[in-house]
Amino acid sequence: MVELIIGLLILICVALVAIAILFFRSIVSAAKDGDGRAPTVGDLNKLKGQAGEAEVTRILLRLPPEDYELFTTVILPKDAERSRVEMDHVVLSQFGIFVVETKRWGGEVHGGVDGEWSQQIGRQFHWHRNPYAQNERQVRRLRQHLDVAPSAIRGIVCFVGDTMLGGDVPDNVVRAGGLLDYIGRFRSEQLNPEGLAAYRARLTELTRSDR
Secondary structure (H helix, E strand, C coil): CHHHHHHHHHHHHHHHHHHHHHHHHHHHHHHCCCCCCCCCHHHHHHHHHHHHHHHHHHHHCCCCCCCEEEEEEEEECCCCCCCCEEEEEEEEECCEEEEEEEECCCCEEECCCCCCEEEEECCEEEEECCHHHHHHHHHHHHHHHHCCCHHHEEEEEEECCCCEECCCCCCCEEEHHHHHHHHHCCCCCCCCHHHHHHHHHHHHHHECCCC
């Protein structure tokens, strides 16, 4: 009788181990992407970034369509002297052109015009390349490409998610909830109908076709 009980316990243990192995394999298989490769940290960060950009797209589409036009994934190609520049969102309006760079960091964010930016999550600190400087570069390149007046183009860095912004960040760095209010501050006409039509055509050419 004792031997029978021991045998049953062994069989149960073996079955549980087999179930655990199958469950683990199913989790790994579900986590793999289309090419059969397990996702990396970079893949997960890319997915988070895409989710953040989609959220900002939904927000910007709430702008009055009679006054604002949205372009997503605007790309200035690489040339002999300068590298390629990709912009998450560009908003065209009579009130100017707005270049929006989206970030999804989380935690508390601090930074200024120069230097690296810090991200604090709990007791951990992370350091990042300056998103304000990145956005300024995007604005400068697009302004040169379109040959638009400096007063008619502005940059915005928009943080989505549960990010808390420190008091040291520049004025054009906003959370997603304040993005429309920031754009709405600018109400003086910067572009006439002819200028709008010309820039619309140029931006359409620069917009990635699969987005």
